[in-house]
Amino acid sequence: MASADRLAEVADADAPIIEMRGIKKSFGQVVALDGVDLTLEEGEVLALVGDNGSGKSTLIKTLVGVHQPDAGTISIRGEERTITSPKVAREYGISTVYQDLALVDTLSVAANMFLGRTPTKRVGIVRQVDWAQMNERAEEILRTRLNIEVDTTKEVEFLSGGERQAIAIGRALVTDPDIVIMDEPMSALSTDSKSKVRELVRSLNDEGITVLLISHSLDEVFSLTDRVTVLDNGRLVGTVETDRVSKDDIVQMIVAGEMPAGADG
Amino acid sequence: MIGASLFPTVGDSEERANQLILWLLDNIIWPIVLLAFVIFSVLLPGVFSSAQNIQFLLFSSAALGMLVLAESLCLLSGNFDLSIGSIAGFSAMFTALFLHEWFPGMPGEVGILVILLVGATIGLGNGVAIGYFGINPFLQTLAFFIIFRGAITILSSLSVAPLPGAYTFLGGSTIATIPGLGDLGPLSNVPVAILVLLALYAIAWYVLNYTRFGLAVYAVGGDATSAKEAGIPTERVIVAVFVISGALSALSGLLFTGYLRAATPTLARGDLFPAFAAAVIGGISLFGGRGDVKNAFGGLMLISMIQIGLVQLGVDAEQIQFVNGIVLLGAIYLYAIESRLRARVLSE
Ligand SMILES: Nc1ncnc2c1ncn2[C@@H]1O[C@H](COP(=O)(O)OP(=O)(O)O)[C@@H](O)[C@H]1O
Ligand SMILES: [Mg+2]
Numbered sequence: 001m002a003s004a005d006r007l008a009e010v011a012d013a014d015a016p017i018i019e020m021r022g023i024k025k026s027f028g029q030v031v032a033l034d035g036v037d038l039t040l041e042e043g044e045v046l047a048l049v050g051d052n053g054s055g056k057s058t059l060i061k062t063l064v065g066v067h068q069p070d071a072g073t074i075s076i077r078g079e080e081r082t083i084t085s086p087k088v089a090r091e092y093g094i095s096t097v098y099q100d101l102a103l104v105d106t107l108s109v110a111a112n113m114f115l116g117r118t119p120t121k122r123v124g125i126v127r128q129v130d131w132a133q134m135n136e137r138a139e140e141i142l143r144t145r146l147n148i149e150v151d152t153t154k155e156v157e158f159l160s161g162g163e164r165q166a167i168a169i170g171r172a173l174v175t176d177p178d179i180v181i182m183d184e185p186m187s188a189l190s191t192d193s194k195s196k197v198r199e200l201v202r203s204l205n206d207e208g209i210t211v212l213l214i215s216h217s218l219d220e221v222f223s224l225t226d227r228v229t230v231l232d233n234g235r236l237v238g239t240v241e242t243d244r245v246s247k248d249d250i251v252q253m254i255v256a257g258e259m260p261a262g263a264d265g
Numbered sequence: 266m267i268g269a270s271l272f273p274t275v276g277d278s279e280e281r282a283n284q285l286i287l288w289l290l291d292n293i294i295w296p297i298v299l300l301a302f303v304i305f306s307v308l309l310p311g312v313f314s315s316a317q318n319i320q321f322l323l324f325s326s327a328a329l330g331m332l333v334l335a336e337s338l339c340l341l342s343g344n345f346d347l348s349i350g351s352i353a354g355f356s357a358m359f360t361a362l363f364l365h366e367w368f369p370g371m372p373g374e375v376g377i378l379v380i381l382l383v384g385a386t387i388g389l390g391n392g393v394a395i396g397y398f399g400i401n402p403f404l405q406t407l408a409f410f411i412i413f414r415g416a417i418t419i420l421s422s423l424s425v426a427p428l429p430g431a432y433t434f435l436g437g438s439t440i441a442t443i444p445g446l447g448d449l450g451p452l453s454n455v456p457v458a459i460l461v462l463l464a465l466y467a468i469a470w471y472v473l474n475y476t477r478f479g480l481a482v483y484a485v486g487g488d489a490t491s492a493k494e495a496g497i498p499t500e501r502v503i504v505a506v507f508v509i510s511g512a513l514s515a516l517s518g519l520l521f522t523g524y525l526r527a528a529t530p531t532l533a534r535g536d537l538f539p540a541f542a543a544a545v546i547g548g549i550s551l552f553g554g555r556g557d558v559k560n561a562f563g564g565l566m567l568i569s570m571i572q573i574g575l576v577q578l579g580v581d582a583e584q585i586q587f588v589n590g591i592v593l594l595g596a597i598y599l600y601a602i603e604s605r606l607r608a609r610v611l612s613e
Contacts (some may be wrong), residue, residue, distance in 0.1 A: 087496035102494035104575075106487035106554040107480075115484055118477050118497030126491055128475045158284070158610075 013079030017042040017179060017210055018063065018094075023072035025055075025062055033060040034234040035072070040179065043212040045201065047221040047242070049253055050231035056214045059097050059231070060181050064089040064096050087116055093178035097185050099214070101168040105157035110138035112156050113171040144171045145203075147196060161188040169197065180204055181212040186220065198224060218247045232257035283610040290603040294547050294563035301567055305574035313574060320455060326569040327458035328353075328436065328524055329563070331517035332533070332540035333547075334469055335510040337561040340544055341473070341484035342506040343553025344395060344402040348387070348409035349514040349540060353533035355413040356383040357518030360529030361425035364432060373431025380515045387413065388511020389504065396503030410537070417530055426527035435461055436523015457521050465513075469558045482506060487554030542589065543568045546596040567592070 018040035025033040040046055048056050057201045061067045063074060069125035071077075073080050076092050080124075086096065103112050114134050120127040124166050138152040146166045156164060165188045172180050186194045201211055201224050215221055221228055222242060230237040230253040238259045241251070249260035293510040332349050339346040360380040364371055391409060394400040430438075434457060440446065440454035473479035481502045484492040493499045510559050517536075547564025549556035571592060575585045 061494075085496060085498065086494055087498070090496060096494075098494050100491075100494075102491040104484045104487040104491045104495075104554070107484060111480060111484075112495075115480070115492065118480055126476070129477060129480060131475075151365065157607075158280075 007242075016040055017077040018212075020059070020063060021073045021075075023059065023068055023074075024063055024070045025030065026070060031234050033069075036231065036234070036236045038063075038236070039239070040146075040210060040212055040227055041227075042210055043205070043208055044226040045205050045213060046225055047096055047225040047228040048212060048214045048238075049216070049221060049228060049250065051233075054231040055234045056231055057183055058187040060096065060183055060212065060214065061098075064094055064181065089233045090117070090175055090177075093175075095168065095172035095175055095177035095180050097168050097172045097180070099183035099187075100163055103156045103164055103168060106155060108153050108155055109142075109150055109159070109167055110134045110152040110235055112167055113138045113141070113152075113174055117170075117175060137174070138170070141173055142166065145173055145200060146170055147251070162190060162193050165189055166193075169200070177209065179210045179212065181214075184216065185213075186215070186217070194220075218250060221250065222247065230254055269604035280610075283606075287607055287610065289608065290599075291548055291557070291601060292560060293603075294560045294567065296564075298566050298570070301574075305570060305577075306348070308561050309574065309577055312577060318573070320369050320459070321461060322566075322573055323459045323466035324456045325573065326565055327456075327462040327522075327535070328517045328520035329536055329539060329543070329569070330462045330565050331465065331513045331520060332536055333543040333561055333565045334465060334558065335517070336540045337544045337547070337549045337556065337558050338506055338513070339402075339510050340474075340549045340551060341486045341553065341556055342482045342503060342504065343489060344393065344506065345406065345539060345541075345551070346507065346510050347406040348391065348405070348413060349510065349517070350533040350535070350537040351410045352384050352511055352514035353415075353518035353521065353536070354417050354531075355420075355518075356380045356387070356515040357486060357522050357532050358417045358420050358425065358530065359383050359526045360432075360518075361428055361522065362391050362420060364428055365425050369532075373429030376429065376432040377435070377519065380519050381512050384511040384513075384515020384518070385508050387510070388507040388509070388514070391511065392504035392507030395507065396500040412597055414534070417532075422530055424527045424529040428522065428526075428528070433523040433526060436508070436520035437526055438523070458523065461516075461520065465516075466558060466562050473558060478502070478505065485553075514600075539568055539589070541578070542593045542596075546601075548600060550600075554567070564596075568610055 016039045018038070020036065020038040023033050023036045036055065036059055038059065048059070050056050058067065062069050063083070065085045065088055074083060075081065081092065083092070089096070104115065107115070111134070119130045119133050120165065121130040135152045142148045142150060146169060148163065148166050150163055156167060159167065165185065169182070170184055186197050189197065197219065201213065205211055213220070213225060225242050227239055227241050228250060229239040230250065233256065235257070237253045237257050245260060252258065252260050302314070312318060332353065335349045338345060357380065360376050360383065364373065364376045364378055387409065391405055393455060394405045395402045434442070436458050438457050439454050440449065440457055441459065443457070463509060473482060481492070481497050484495070484497050485499050485502045489499050519533050525532070543564035544561050545564070546567055547549065547556070549560035549561050568589065569590055572585060
C-alpha cells in the first residue's frame with residue numbers, strides 16, 4: 001500500500017507526522033498568519049480553534065498546498081517538504097474537507113468525490129474514465145462510512161446542504177488517507193447528522209488515522225480531541241491537552257488570546 | 266438500512282419529473298433542428314432534403330464546425346475566445362505563403378503540420394496569459410483578434426494559390442481521391458471534410474466525457490476554486506484548452522483553404538459571431554461547466570440549415586443575418602427560461 005511505502009521512507013519515527021513552523025501568510029494588506037506553529041502527532045485528534053478570521057482555514061490551506069506560505073517550514077514525519085498543490089498533499093496521505101466544501105455544482109456526486117483522482121480503465125490504446133467503478137465506489141463509501149444513500153450520478157447542485165457536506169467528507173476518504181483534515185465539517189448539519197460525523201471521527205481515529213478538526217463547538221472539541229491548538233488573529237496562542245483544561249480555559253484563550261494560568265504549553 | 270438515513274434525500278417523483286424537464290431543455294436543440302429541417306423541406310420540396318443537399322450542408326459547415334468546437338471548448342472551461350476566426354485566417358495565410366513563396370516545393374503534409382503548429386502556438390499565448398498571468402480572457406483574446414486579423418494584411422493583401430494537393434486535400438477533396446480505397450459507388454463523392462467534421466466532434470465528445478482531461482475542463486468551468494482545491498491543475502487545464510482551441514481554429518483555416526482552393530485575406534473573417542451563436546444555440550453555457558458538444562453540433566446544423574435554406578429560397582445575405590439574430594435571441598431566451606427553472610427546482 002501507498003501508506004506503508006510512506007512509512008518505510010521515514011528517517012525519524014518519533015518525529016511528529018506534521019510539523020509547521022513559523023508560518024506566515026498575507027493577502028495584500030491582510031496578515032492572515034503571523035508566524036504560526038502547529039504540530040500534529042501520529043494517531044491523535046487535534047482541535048484547531050479560534051474566532052472567525054483568526055486564520056484557521058488559511059493555516060490548513062497552506063498545509064495542503066492551496067496557498068504557499070510567505071515564510072515558515074512544513075515537515076512531514078521529520079522531513080521538510082514543499083507542498084505545491086492539494087494533489088501533492090494527497091500523495092503524502094493528507095485528505096482535506098474544506099470549509100467551503102470545494103464541490104463543483106455542475107458535476108455529479110461521484111465525479112466530485114473522485115475529482116483529481118478519477119479511476120480509469122484501459123480501452124484499446126486509451127485510458128478512459130471508469131464511470132461505473134467511480135459511481136459504485138462513491139456509493140459504497142457514502143453508504144458504509146456516512147450511512148447515506150444518494151444517487152451518485154446526480155449533479156451536486158440538486159442536493160441538500162447536509163448531503164453536500166457528507167459528499168465533501170466522503171471525498172476525503174476516497175484515497176485511504178493517513179491524515180484527515182476537517183474544516184468545520186459539522187457547521188451545516190442537523191443534530192442527528194452531527195452525531196454521525198462525530199462517530200466517523202472516532203472510527204477514523206480507531207483505524208489509526210490522524211485527524212485535525214477545526215470546530216466552533218467546545219462540546220465537539222472536548223468529546224473528540226486529544227489536544228487543542230488555539231489561534232488568535234493570525235497568532236498562535238498555544239496548544240494544550242484537552243483533558244488538562246476546562247472549557248473556560250479554552251474560551252479565555254480564544255477571547256483573550258492568552259494561555260490560562262497554570263496550564264502547560 | 267438500520268435506522269433512517271441521517272442525510273435524508275428528497276427523491277420523489279416530482280423531482281424526477283423536474284429532472285426530466287431539465288434534461289429535455291438541455292437537449293432542446295435536436296427537436297428544433299428537426300423542425301427546421303421539416304420546414305425547409307416543405308418550402309423547398311425535392312430540393313432541401315435531397316441527399317446531395319444534405320451532403321452540401323455538411324460540407325459547407327465543416328470549417329465553421331471547427332470554430333464552433335474551439336469556442337465550445339473554451340466556453341466549457343469557463344473562458345471564451347474571440348480570436349478563433351483571426352487565428353484561422355492568420356494561420357491559413359501564413360502557411361499558404363510558407364508553401365507557395367517561402368519554401369516552394371515543400372510537400373503539402375508539411376504545410377498541415379505548420380498550420381496546426383501556428384494555431385497551437387497562438388493558442389499557447391492566449392492560454393499562458395489567461396491561465397498563468399490571470400489576464401481577462403475577453404481582453405486577451407480581443408487583442409489577439411485584432412492583432413492577427415491585422416497581421417494577415419501585413420502578410421498579403423492578395424489570395425494565395427495554387428497550393429499542393431496534399432494540403433488542400435482535407436478541405437477540398439472527395440473520399441474517392443483517398444488512395445487505396447477502391448470503388449465506393451455513390452459514397453465516393455462524399456467530401457473528406459465531412460469525415461473530418463464528424464470525426465472531430467466524435468473525438469471531442471469522447472474526450473470531454475470519458476477522459477480525465479475532459480472531466481477537468483468541466484470542473485474548471487463549473488467552479489475553478491473548487492477544482493483547484495480538489496487537486497486539479499487549473500492553470501495547465503486552461504493552457505491546454507487554449508492550445509487545442511488554437512489548433513482547431515487552424516484546422517478550420519485548413520478546411521476553408523481547401524474549400525476555397527486558396528488562402529484569402531478575408532478567410533474566416535466574420536465567422537466568430539456564427540461560431541459563438543452555434544455554440545450558445547447548442548446549449549453551451551456562457552458561464553462555463555454546462556453543455557455538451559454534441560448539442561453544439563446541433564447548433565452548427567441549425568445555423569447552416571438556415572443559411573443554406575434561406576439562400577435557396579432567394580433571401581439575400583443581409584436578411585439572413587436578421588434571421589440569424591432572431592434565432593440567437595430565441596435561443597438565449599430559451600436557455601434563460603431553463604436556468605430559471607433549474608434555480609426553481611434547486612431551491613425546492
Ligand atoms: N483568499 C483570501 N484572500 C484575501 N483574504 C483572505 C483570503 N483567505 C482568508 N483571508 C483573510 O485572512 C483572514 C483569516 O481568514 P480564515 O483563515 O478564513 O479564518 P478562519 O478560518 O479562522 O475563520 C481573514 O481576515 C480573511 O478575511
Ligand atoms: Mg475558516
